Amino acid sequence: MSEKIAVLGAGSWGSILASVLDENGNDVRLWSYNPKQVEELNTAHTNSHYIKDFKFSPSLVAYSDLASALADVQTILFVVPTKAVRSVAGQVATILQKTGIQPALIHASKGIEQKTYKRISQVLAEEIPAANRKSITVLSGPSHAEDVARHDLTLVTAASESLDAAKHTQKLFMTNYFRVYTNPDIIGVEIGAALKNIIALGAGALHGLGYGDNAKAALMTRGLAEISRLGTSFGADPMTFIGLSGVGDIIVTATSANSRNWRAGDELGRGEALDDVINHMGMVIEGVATTKAAYELSKQRGVSMPITEAIYQVLYEGKDIRTAISDLMQREGRSEF
Numbered sequence: 547m548s549e550k551i552a553v554l555g556a557g558s559w560g561s562i563l564a565s566v567l568d569e570n571g572n573d574v575r576l577w578s579y580n581p582k583q584v585e586e587l588n589t590a591h592t593n594s595h596y597i598k599d600f601k602f603s604p605s606l607v608a609y610s611d612l613a614s615a616l617a618d619v620q621t622i623l624f625v626v627p628t629k630a631v632r633s634v635a636g637q638v639a640t641i642l643q644k645t646g647i648q649p650a651l652i653h654a655s656k657g658i659e660q661k662t663y664k665r666i667s668q669v670l671a672e673e674i675p676a677a678n679r680k681s682i683t684v685l686s687g688p689s690h691a692e693d694v695a696r697h698d699l700t701l702v703t704a705a706s707e708s709l710d711a712a713k714h715t716q717k718l719f720m721t722n723y724f725r726v727y728t729n730p731d732i733i734g735v736e737i738g739a740a741l742k743n744i745i746a747l748g749a750g751a752l753h754g755l756g757y758g759d760n761a762k763a764a765l766m767t768r769g770l771a772e773i774s775r776l777g778t779s780f781g782a783d784p785m786t787f788i789g790l791s792g793v794g795d796i797i798v799t800a801t802s803a804n805s806r807n808w809r810a811g812d813e814l815g816r817g818e819a820l821d822d823v824i825n826h827m828g829m830v831i832e833g834v835a836t837t838k839a840a841y842e843l844s845k846q847r848g849v850s851m852p853i854t855e856a857i858y859q860v861l862y863e864g865k866d867i868r869t870a871i872s873d874l875m876q877r878e879g880r881s882e883f
């Protein structure tokens with residue numbers, strides 16, 4: 547199977563997914579809005595700010611002009627940070643309207659839009675009227691770009707309301723080190739993908755504060771319980787949260803220094819200020835904005851999310867982390883389920 551594919555967003559994840567698609571024999575156009583990055587990708591075949599010590603194949607071509615990247619493509623993969631999805635999708639829609647092509651739409655971003663609380667697939671469906679809403683697919687799961695770059699074994703999920711669309715994504719990405727499952731539950735997969743970053747921030751903070759394995763296991767388990775409560779309130783399948791995009795992604799992001807969210811939490815736990823952490827990371831820390839969206843959603847829907855609320859208070863209300871942890875521990879005793 548070989549297709550013309552545009553990958554939009556050349557950060558660590560976009561560029562490595564583009565590389566997987568390129569290795570699979572596709573004609574891949576990697577788009578970035580940063581011309582310097584495009585030049586580096588096309589001349590040195592590196593993307594040094596986002597992915598260290600990795601050489602891309604010269605067959606992978608980068609574009610700074612979106613219309614050229616989209617010319618005649620059969621598939622578009624969106625991998626920009628959540629806050630940029632709507633504006634990039636709007637630009638794509640204008641170009642697709644002019645050219646009349648109707649490519650398959652996949653995304654691999656992990657977040658929830660601020661204020662509208664929409665999932666990424668909902669934003670894409672709204673902005674790109676030509677899209678077949680039911681066939682939009684999300685690719686998600688425990689998958690740090692750094693590990694995929696060195697061909698470490700990686701298992702992810704392609705979720706879509708359309709099984710044909712999910713299978714199409716599965717075929718595009720499958721390699722001997724990158725295995726893709728299908729899942730019809732796009733709601734559960736997108737919610738798990740977004741909210742695990744809140745737990746990764748918390749796990750990093752526990753590490754930075756010097757807490758041990760019991761505390762981290764407790765946070766991951768009870769964090770998953772509240773993600774599952776919010777997800778099922780939207781009709782997600784509870785089983786999704788014990789799959790790759792749920793517990794799988796919590797394990798990888800909440801235990802690894804490759805995770806930007808975990809690292810940000812670690813630095814906060816060591817006493818650094820949030821603004822400083824964001825500034826020197828130089829890459830997206832999705833969990834910061836997702837904490838706000840999830841906290842507001844939980845209040846709107848009456849879903850109990852005490853860990854998310856505690857992290858919201860630390861990030862947005864200046865609450866001391868140790869006080870937040872102590873308050874969580876001293877909540878009234880209750881039944882586990």
Ligand SMILES: NC(=O)C1=CN([C@@H]2O[C@H](COP(=O)(O)OP(=O)(O)OC[C@H]3O[C@@H](n4cnc5c(N)ncnc54)[C@H](O)[C@@H]3O)[C@@H](O)[C@H]2O)C=CC1
Pocket residue numbers: 555556557558559560561578579580596625626627628629630633634654655656657689690691692828829830832
């Ligand atoms: N890095 C990873 O291992 C993984 C990341 N993800 C998700 O993929 C998404 C992208 O993450 P990364 O590639 O890691 O981010 P990154 O921070 O490494 O790169 C983001 C890229 O988006 C571009 N960008 C930023 N604002 C833009 C805008 N307004 N318009 C167009 N382009 C813009 C930047 O120039 C950069 O190339 C996030 O939602 C993240 O949660 C998902 C799985 C793994």
Ligand SMILES: O=C(CO)COP(=O)(O)O
Pocket residue numbers: 656687688689690691743746795798799804805806807808830831832
């Ligand atoms: O989603 C990821 C791995 O599955 C990447 O997480 P970070 O954005 O925290 O690096």
